[in-house]
Amino acid sequence: MSLCRASRLALNASLRAPLRTLVAGQTALRAAPCAAAIPRFAVSPRFHASTATQEKPAAAAAVPGGDATKLKLRTTIRFKIGDKVGALTDVLRELRQLNVDLTRIESRPREAGTYQFYLDFGARDEAQIDEICNHMRSFTEDLQVVSTGDMGLVSMQTAPWFPRKKSDMDTFAEKVMEYGDELDADHPGFTDPVYRERRAEITRIAKTYKYGQELPRIQYTAQETATWGIVYKKLTALYKTHACREHQYVLPLLEHNCAYAPDNIPQIEDVSRFMKESTGWTLRPVMGLLSSRDFLNALAFRVFHSTQYIRHHSQPLYTPEPDVCHELLGHVPLYADPDFADFSQEIGLASLGASDEDIEKLATIYWFTVEFGLCRQGDEVRAYGAGLLSSFGELEYCLSDKPQKVPFDPKLAATQKYPITEYQPLYFVAHSFKEMKEQVRDYAATMQRPFAVRYNALTESVEVLDTKDKTLRYAQNIKGELMRLISAIEKN
Template sequence: MIYRHGHPIPRVKYTEEEVETWGKIFRKLRELHMRYACKEFLEHWDELAVYCDYREDNIPQLEDINRYLKSKTGFQVRPVAGYLTPRDFLAGLAFRVFHCTQYIRHSSDPFYTPEPDCCHELLGHMPMFADASFAQFSQEIGLASLGASEQEISKLVSCYFFTVEFGICREGKDWKAYGAGLLSSAAELERTILGIQDGSVELLPLDGERVFSAELVVTDYQNQYFFTETIEEAKDFVRNIANSIQKTSELRYNPYTQTVDILNSSDKIIDLAKDLRGDLCLVASALKKVQEKDTEIDTELIANYLSRGLDITPYQSRPSSPTSSVSPTKFGESLTIPTKKM
């Protein structure tokens, strides 16, 4: 593979057999996606068809997807020839880079492959990386990996594996997949959702002890899967794990310079707080204007989103369990969230 960072990603001329294999997978997965994929996944599919030429008789090119994702979420894709080490892969996420393969699985078994290929990357991951919130969540896992020990990397890999790759959530009364490993494998997706419904597949609540002790199967279907009621709950779970990693300082990605800033002084933290305060004031102002037209807007939910992740309790005073609930220190003096008019 000939590629240099900063240059356009080379376009691949796929063979007729490879395009035919893609078409078989594409048709079957689209049928299953409409039944079993989460709403966030489905919301971004149509744009991929328009801007990246997603269709059954064409394998999309990474350069087209790269341009689309950069305009949507700031993520970039880079071609790789195969597996990266877990540390290298997660480090890429920290800089909003997702490493993608360009080869396609063998035509003899189109509906399942034990290793990543372009069907896995393009049909499983890309719709979710077009979702701003999910892309941010993926990057946070990567940022948590920078400077982490091998033991902590192992925990982050388990979190990533059972959420981003094989995560399941509930939408109403239905089970939906948001993990790319499921959404790119017709055989495993159908077997898993139907197995959950009839009780033949083990589905467990997303829990640290269970996740860290579970086997990460890469050559066959998973022995068990983990669920949350919503994708937001899965994000909170992984963020709690990431926040439990002991580091001397926190890291923040700067989207303007595409670098990582080390927050190791009060001046840097104050500068960041000023930036955040401006955004929070903008949110409050926007809410007031929207509420004049929409009295049903749930301001308590929005306020909870804003406050839930802010815990400035000294690290040594925090509970030992990364999944313990901690009431955040009050911070709302500068942000007045309008309440509903009764």
């Protein structure tokens, strides 16, 4: 079994499979007998992934709350309810009585007997938000307001919520689809209570992290370090002949600056600082598998969610899910390359407010590039995807004559089917990371998203270009950069 071959199932759950959309909207929800009947879903009564060409919101009467033109604040709240027959029906009944303009619901299974929900709605003012929350606290648990702000364009009311600043990603910690300490029966560590407790410990540490704090440092055991060492030696022996030149260039820098070595597992705090100085990217600990939307949204902020636990020592060259070897050896080196860093952010920016259908397509593009991408360098084809660079078996296979190799085209990659339990029969080969960035940017322009966004690196926030003043300010910034560029060209 290759190093990452079986991990695709977990990666697929994290990156590709979007939450199911119920086109019937609230009616379908009310018909559900209990929360357990719909373990994961996304509901958008006004905009559905299955009708991506629909640009205008449905009539206000279709959603409790009436007149959308009077709504000013887009609000997201989080709450828990018990898993019992009629629980969700009761919540929706109360929301209807409160005239809540419900635009989206997401659910996450929590501890046994409990489900957690994220609810988006439009409010007239802060007073209405307080009224709704105070009433809902009487029949829900742990209710919190996650975010609220000006809804701006009417079209924004139909788009799924997305983070506007880095601190908004603190909410992702409670939205993982599968926790790192939840092991399947076929996991090598399933019957090892010591290993399971260790995974649970590292998962709990990731849960407490908040934006702005120093990333948690893990004191790895001798056994964990030995496992890392086996993987490190096996993979680095192949990089000189199989990895792209960018990966080969950065890895020695990581060894020098971040203590990458066969006898030491690097700390993500040190690695994140190096990435920040190189390209502005940072790492963030994660408890388990995120949804496609949350994972891709984070890329817009140049944030990569990284696990910190490691595979079971009994099978060091096999892992059924992403671990610290996959993250630090497969992903990190390329995020320190400027062109690859820019390309990855383009995917993230395209995902902000995208429909569920477009999220699935973007996640598939991510799969065939960031995870399993090849590139042409001179007369040779080399690997740059993290799933390949952390899998010695597939790293050798992907450059052989066995699989099919085609030029990268995001339109084709977005809909390409692929297996998740065996080596890929087809790989997309890019000419350069710069060209890939432009291709993805052109692809994103064809998506049915009625607004544009930009990332402000100074404030580390996303701006929606929905007013003349914002657009003009952005244009002035570009003008200033062009003038500096012209000046530099003239001097050289």
